[in-house]
Amino acid sequence: xxxxxxxxxxxxxxxxxxxxxxxxxxxxxxxxxxxxxxxxxxxxxxxxxxxxxxxxxxxxxxxxxxxxxxxxxxxxxxxxxxxxxxxxxxxxxxxxxxxxxxxxxxxxxxxxx
Amino acid sequence: xxxxxxxxxxxxxxxxxxxxxxxxxxxxxxxxxxxxxxxxxxxxxxxxxxxxxxxxxxxxxxxxxxxxxxxxxxxxxxxxxxxxxxxxxxxxxxxxxxxxxxxxxxxxxxxxxx
Numbered sequence: 001x002x003x004x005x006x007x008x009x010x011x012x013x014x015x016x017x018x019x020x021x022x023x024x025x026x027x028x029x030x031x032x033x034x035x036x037x038x039x040x041x042x043x044x045x046x047x048x049x050x051x052x053x054x055x056x057x058x059x060x061x062x063x064x065x066x067x068x069x070x071x072x073x074x075x076x077x078x079x080x081x082x083x084x085x086x087x088x089x090x091x092x093x094x095x096x097x098x099x100x101x102x103x104x105x106x107x108x109x110x111x112x113x
Numbered sequence: 114x115x116x117x118x119x120x121x122x123x124x125x126x127x128x129x130x131x132x133x134x135x136x137x138x139x140x141x142x143x144x145x146x147x148x149x150x151x152x153x154x155x156x157x158x159x160x161x162x163x164x165x166x167x168x169x170x171x172x173x174x175x176x177x178x179x180x181x182x183x184x185x186x187x188x189x190x191x192x193x194x195x196x197x198x199x200x201x202x203x204x205x206x207x208x209x210x211x212x213x214x215x216x217x218x219x220x221x222x223x224x225x226x227x
Contacts, residue, residue: 031213040122042204043217050213058214090158094213101148102215104158 003027006091006105014113019078021108023091031094032074033102034058034066036087043090049074081112115140117207119218126195127226133180134190134221136205144210147181147188152202152220161203164188192223200225 004025013019023032030051035043035058045058047066055068063085067075078085088109092102116139126132138147149161164172164181171179176196180189192199205218 033215035217040219042117042119042219043215045214048214088156092158101160101163107156107158109156 004091004093004103004105006089006108008108009106010109012111012113013081015082017081017112019081019110021076021089021091021110023074023076023105025072025091025093025103025105027093027095027103028071029093029095029103030071032068033092033094034064034074034076035090035092036060036085037090037107038087046076046089078110078112081110083112086110086112115142115207115209115216117205117216117218119203119205119221121221122219123222123224125224125226126192128195128197130195131191131193132195132223134192134203134205134223136188136190136218138186138188138205138207138216140186140207140209142209142211146208146210147179148206148208148215149177149179149188149190150204150206150217151199152204153198153200158204162190195225197225197227199223 007022033048034046049055049068065077091105094102118137145166147164151159151161162174176193178191202220204220207216
């Protein structure tokens with residue numbers, strides 16, 4: 001079974017709809033992240049969380065919100081989706097220690113019409 | 114914030130040959146970590162190799178190696194004996210030792226020709 005899972009894998013929605021993307025992990029990591037990937041821009045950080053009570057904005061948090069329901073679950077919401085939020089969204093986790101890499105989920109392809 | 118630059122949006126290499134992907138970064142820190150990730154068409158992000166800035170020796174992982182030039186703030190990835198399965202997007206990433214955020218470059222798409 002995958003260590004980091006994301007649901008749904010693909011989603012098409014309409015402008016103005018509320019969307020929730022979910023992320024779960026079995027790695028036991030405290031640190032969790034949400035990124036969006038756009039062609040030519042790489043991955044940009046939306047929100048990150050170091051534990052259930054510690055949530056921080058990333059570089060592009062406007063239009064997004066998050067919820068850390070438990071150590072293993074971190075959800076990303078688009079309250080009112082707009083077309084320029086069409087992107088590939090990744091959840092990632094990271095273990096303690098400076099040398100550790102981030103582990104990524106399989107991504108969610110979101111299209112806002 | 115740190116910036117990571119990958120100046121080659123796309124590259125091509127013949128199967129079995131060697132290719133080098135470039136990455137530069139901007140930082141005032143002395144202690145940090147650098148990573149290369151591979152993203153094949155499956156979209157999964159896969160760690161290829163990491164380099165600790167305090168280590169002078171370049172990291173290697175089988176056919177993958179890096180050329181880390183700390184003074185020049187350069188971190189290139191060399192792929193030897195390229196295989197069709199190496200075709201993917203490659204992202205360079207920077208992480209400060211004291212902060213838990215990664216900064217990613219814009220990516221280089223690698224095509225491998227049979």
